[in-house]
Amino acid sequence: MLILFVLLASVGCSSTPAVNETATTKSLTPPPKLQIKPALPLDNGVFDGVYHSWKGTPYRYGGSSKKGIDCSAFVQVGYSSVYQKLLPRTTLELVKKGKQVKRNTAKEGDLVFFRTGRNTRHVGIYLGNSEFLHASQSKGVMISRLDNPYWKRHFWQIRRLNKY
Template sequence: MKHSATQTLITIVAVFLLTACASGPENNPTARVNIKQIDTQLEKDVPQKESDALFHFYKTWHKTPYRYGGNSRKGIDCSGFVKIAFAQLFHQSIPRTTHLQSHVGTPIDYEDRQYGDLVFFKTGFNTLHVGFYLEDNSFMHASSSKGVIISRLDSPYWADTFWQIRRVN
């Protein structure tokens, strides 16, 4: 059976859409992070520790729109956001895709999660999502619906799609 160029192109586009970094709805107002509390943390002039650097990184990228395959302030996807953070903050190179990032570092039990660990989600058939665990059950990530934001792990959507936590040293 021969495939036309159009059929091949449709197949390639379908594969990209099925493997794209995806984010779910942020509709639960009771499951949101206290942004005023985070903004207070962000007002520090000079980072005193690594965790402060991660908050400053968030402040720089906050509300950057989502763009599949993006890697700039004009648009970023979840794995690009994580890759850039590792390069700028930790001077480490990690893979570009969420799938490959999900094999970096060491798996961590949910109860042992710490600030800066990577949290992974299975958000659809063959679709993964990644972000940085912060504290108080929150994580920062590039959401496909709202850009770079902070969400709660215990919101219904993220709790249902949670997959694993990994620590990269």
């Protein structure tokens, strides 16, 4: 049991490619618990409502509820809430969407990707001012900075999706 826990904890938000087109199509269908009402911005950012609603929710690999959520499920919920747009469920499916943009041209709502290990990936939502919203393994749903030494070291790319 301990070995299983260590393995799950070490993979983080790792994703594996879809085996076939049917599997990919199925992954685009959200579980009922992901269908939430659109968030309303509380301040100036469109993701403020999402942040305040999910802040502190613990990280749970494979989770997609307030009891625990992983990074890709959180991005899926955030986008569904703000843009009423359904995104793929896994990090590796998400990184295939949209177009890559340079860090200095990133805009609120762009997806930020990190390589956190040999086979692990992490994703968050860019908020502007070098900040991103994500489900952290250590602190749950939170806002972090791209210039944080850990995230700077593991930064991979930023992708812009067609949100409308």
